[in-house]
Amino acid sequence: MDASGSQGEVRTVDDTVDRGATLTIRLIRSFEFRNWKPVVVRNIDLDTLTLKELTEIVAKSVKNSSLPPPFKNFAYDCFKIEYQAFGLKTNDPLINTEDDDKLILQDNLSLALQGITIIFSIMDTSQVLATVSSIVVAIIFIFLFVALLWYIVWKLYLSHFTFIRELLGRGSDNNIAEPPAPRPSQPRRRISRHRETS
Missing domain, CATH: 1.20.890 (cAMP-dependent Protein Kinase, Chain A)
Known part of the structure; x- marks a missing residue:
């Protein structure tokens, strides 16, 4: 029985339903100030789409979004996987700082071959180097x-x-040193201020 109350109805996926993957992409504007905004991209075919095509899709999504101008006008040039399914998550809340050679996406492979599953980051590589040097x-x-x-x-x-x-x-x-001897006390002399008169 479904929510409408009819029995025996078999539900099938309609052909108009999106069958592609939905990716959450972090636009990292600044590592120093930890400025980032998420962008959700839908209907992505991971088996055939390349990095160049994904970059164009993300750029179009960013231009049409309600993000502030600093995020829209920034030059993003690098994609990195944030975490993979059944893998360990990083301790850094901004970006995964390990395994750059495995997690930075390459231009010539499809997204599925590179392990794209859920979330990854797009950033400017010069800021990564500046962040590493500041660390x-x-x-x-x-x-x-x-x-x-x-x-x-x-x-x-x-x-x-x-x-x-x-x-x-x-x-x-x-040797045990003896304490210093106390200074002998001398009586104070009184000076009389009265003069004797004769």
């Missing part, structure tokens, strides 16, 4: 900061350790 600089900065912090902690530890040794009175010869 390397950040890692070097963090390493230097940790090294400086370690040096400061080590110096404080050494100075604290020598302070404790001096506090306990143990020098290099391990």
